[in-house]
Amino acid sequence: MIKKVEITPENDKFLNKVNELSGQVVTLCEQCGTCSGGCPLVAEMDITPSQWMRLVQLGLKEVLDYKAVWVCASCFTCTVRCPRKIDVSKVAEALRQIILRKAIDYIDLKAIPKEELACLPQIALVSACRKFTG
Amino acid sequence: MKIGVYVCHCGGNISEVVDIKKLTASAEQQSEVAVVRDNAHMCSDVGRNLVLEDIKKHKLDRIVVAACSPQFHGKTFMDIVEKAGLSPYVFEMANIREQCSWPHFNEPDLATKKAKDLVSVALAKARLDESLSRKTMPIGKRVLVVGAGIAGIQAALDLGDAGFEVYLVEKEATIGGKMAQLSRTFPTEDCAACILSPKMADVPANPNITLFTNSEIEKVSGFLGNFEVIINKKPTYVNDQCVACGVCEEKCPVKIPNEFEQGLTNRRAIYVPFEFAVPYRYLIDESNCIYLKKGKCGNCKKVCPHDAVDFDQKAEKVELKVDTIIVATGYDIFDAKEKKVYGFGTNKNVITSLAMERMIVHEAEGRATREIGKRVAFIQCVGSRDEQIGNEYCSRICCMYATKLSQLLKRADPKKDVYVFYTDLRAFGKGFEEYYKRAQKTGVKFIRGRVAEVNEDSKTGRVTIKAEDTLARQIIESEFDLVVLSVGMTPGAGTRQAAEVLRMTKSPGGFLQEAHPKFKPVDTLNDGVFICGCAQGPKDIPDTVAQASAAASRAIRLMNKGVYAVEPITAVVDEDLCSGCGTCVSVCPYEAVKTEIKDDKRVAKVNEMLCQGCGSCSAACPSGASQQHWFMNKQLKAMVGAALGEEEK
Incomplete structure (x- = not known):
């Protein structure tokens, strides 16, 4: 099914938020695809890096529904290759931040028994709380 | 009043x-x-x-x-x-x-x-x-044209035909420039050599053109109507007795890659640049000649039936006086080794588009230099539109020459798989869109996506391209026999040198700056100096030829009347205030100010013919002695006063 989307000046709010958080001007992206072509993890992603750049340009919040930015390892290959010198990794980080700031917890820490909590790796636990999805 | x-x-x-x-x-x-x-x-x-x-x-x-x-x-x-x-x-x-x-x-x-x-x-x-x-000044009809590619040739021919005295200077041993290397020209597919060689032959045939090949401009001083030029004519070690019989070449033991053929074939140390070179005469490449390096060999001299080889030839300085100058120093192709991810220089199956031009010429003539292979990919925007390597500009020709080369390959052998990986396909010129359509009809596959990397299989030598098809949103990872890099244009060494010798302003990309982008596209900020062709910015052959004719006509406009008007907006020195410190001399970009002794006092003196009225000296003068006509200090003060609403005095 092909989804219809609206493009209105309202969408700019989301674009401006990503620009502000990332410090990048996402509209400078010329959609050449260099970031996606060189991304070592693109095979694991549901959308390509250039696609999330495009969705942000159009101000479409549905970009937050994809898991690609969580697959991104921040290896900076895209950043060092972008012919427009856009820091694509920072844009991914901005998208992750927008999701994290919603402060939605996917695990109720109180429900985990103390004995189990003691042996769970802390970093994995914190990640599991908020990072996994959007 | x-x-x-x-x-x-x-x-x-x-x-x-x-x-x-x-x-x-x-x-x-x-x-x-x-x-x-x-x-x-x-x-x-x-x-x-x-x-x-x-x-x-x-x-x-x-x-x-x-x-x-x-x-x-x-x-x-x-x-x-x-x-x-x-x-x-x-x-x-x-x-x-x-x-x-x-x-x-x-x-x-x-x-x-x-x-x-x-x-x-x-x-x-x-x-x-x-x-x-x-003021009016007398002016003659002598023109220096720097660079003899298609731009310089066209400008020189127009001026020569109009009866002006032309000095055409080329740093290479032959005229013709980059166009001589091309196979065919888009979008009409005229054979480049066939349309260029008659024009090249017209140059020595024109009685008004004096040609200096293997020569460089060493120094230019003076001003419009009175330029003094020193040309450095490098030795070719072959005099004009040479009839290009080729006996010498057969006996030369040196074999080095032929630069005209992009290294696809070899040449000797004594050689003719290419088969339709003008002048058609042998020359010795001094950096590779055994005799010139070590004093041994001399085979060519021994066998020459016309005694044309002269190892004692020395560089010559030629002094000229000219009235106007046209700079047509052209471009160099981008050095693809700078774009490391594409592996040019380390992988023999990654070549430049210029090498592909030569390969197609050889293939058409039935003397193929190397196997092209079945699967060929073109990578666009190599060295263009790429801030990572510092070139922000679009080179304007690569889309169309890739469209040309790809369909020439496909038409010669329809079984070939030919792909063009592009960022944006720009087919803006007359007949270009139709030509692009023809390539699509021929079966060339255009893929919208900039190639991220080219990898080589160390065993088979085959190359793999990785790119995103940004229209299908699929990642393409595919093997090819040959990868052609569509290299862009850079302001070549010749253009950089001309800018330095002539003290010309450059645009952000490093190409020469025109006086006004719309209304003075071939004039420069230096009076009497004009630019045309790729020295001014990337462009194709029709635009280059149009600009060359424009530059010739702008030069004719100045010289034809025999006199020209000089702007009186020049610097003027109040000799009573001047202390002769020479600050103005050091800041003047036109060498228009000198100090001299007058009544036992050192004072600055402005040459009104050279002064362009830029105001640098007036701004730098510590005593306020240097001012500028039409912008005198009292005028500027009055203007500021009026802007601030002060009462008139």
Whole structure:
């Protein structure tokens, strides 16, 4: 099914938020695809890096529904290759931040028994709380 | 003093924002203003005649026009003032369009106030204008053309045909430039050699053209109508007895990659650059000749039946005097080794588009230099539109030459798989879109996506391309026999050298800067120096030829009358104030100021022919001795005073 989307000046709010958080001007992206072509993890992603750049340009919040930015390892290959010198990794980080700031917890820490909590790796636990999805 | 003030409506561009009535009323209040008028189009014939008649009828001696930018119509009104018998420099312009009505369209009251202020400022300056007059200087008909690619050849032929004395200087051993290396030319597919070689042959046949090949411009001094040029003519070690019989070449033991063939074939140390070179004569490459390096061998000299080899030839300096200069120094292709991810230089199956041009020429002539293979991929924008390697500009030709090369390959062998990976496909010229369509019809596959990397299989040598098809949103990872890098243009070594020798301004990409992008596209900020072809910026052959003819005609415009007018806006030194410190000499970009001893005192002296009126010396002068006509310190002070609303004194 092909989804219809609206493009209105309202969408700019989301674009401006990503620009502000990332410090990048996402509209400078010329959609050449260099970031996606060189991304070592693109095979694991549901959308390509250039696609999330495009969705942000159009101000479409549905970009937050994809898991690609969580697959991104921040290896900076895209950043060092972008012919427009856009820091694509920072844009991914901005998208992750927008999701994290919603402060939605996917695990109720109180429900985990103390004995189990003691042996769970802390970093994995914190990640599991908020990072996994959007 | 009687000043006339003329306010233009610009057909509503000004009058829809600025209150013309208030503006004219305010101008009428100003001292020494005798006439104030307004008109829908001051620049029209009616408007111009209004000024002309008023000057005569009211005996006006200063004119202020409040209209658009002086860049736009300054000259129009100066000509009218001059026609009325006044000095064109008793005229001032207040820009109430670009500086009032356009930027402040939503604040009409403030725009009107600003317009009033700008008119006051122009009046303050006009009151102190001197009656400067344009001087005329004699000028000859000698032109130096630097660079003999298609641009230089076209300019030289146009000038030679028009009866001007042309000196054409080329750093390579032959004329022809980059175009000589091409297979065919888009979009008509004329064979490049077939259309270029007759033009090349016309150069030595033209009695008005003196050709210097293997020569470089070492120094240029002087000014429009009086340039002094020193040419360094490098030795070729073969004199003009050579009939190009080729006996020497057979006996030369040296084999090195042929640069004209992009290294696809070898040449000897004694060689002719290519089969339709002009002049068609052998030369010795001194960096590879065994005799010139070690004093041994000399085979060529021994076998030459015409005694044409001369190892004692030395570099020669030729001094010339010319009136105008045309710079047509062209471009170099981008050095693809800089783009490391594509593996050029380390992988033999990754080549440049220029090498592909040569391969197609050889293949068409039935003497293929190497296997092209079944699967060929073109990578676009190599060295163009890439801020990572520092080139922001589009090279403008790569889309179309890839469209050409790809379909030539496909048409020669329809079984080939030919792909073009592009960022944006720009087919903007006449017949280009149709030519692109023809390539698509031929079966060339165009893929929208910039290639991220090229990897080599160390065993098979086959290359894999990785890219995103940004239209299908799929990642393509595919093997090819040959990868062609569509390399862009860079301002070549010749252009960089010309810029230095001629002290020319460069644009951000490093190409030479034109005087005005729209109205003076082949003029430069140096009077009498013109630019054309790829030295000015990337462009294709039709645009290059058009620009070369334009540069020739702009040069003819200056020289044809035998005299030319000199702007009187030059620096002027108050010798009483001048301490002879020489600060002005060091800041002058045109070498127009020198110090000299006058009445036992060292003072600065301005050469009014060389001075371009840039104002650098006036700004740098520590004692205020150096000033500039039409922008004298007292005028600038009066203008600032008027802008700040000070009472007139």
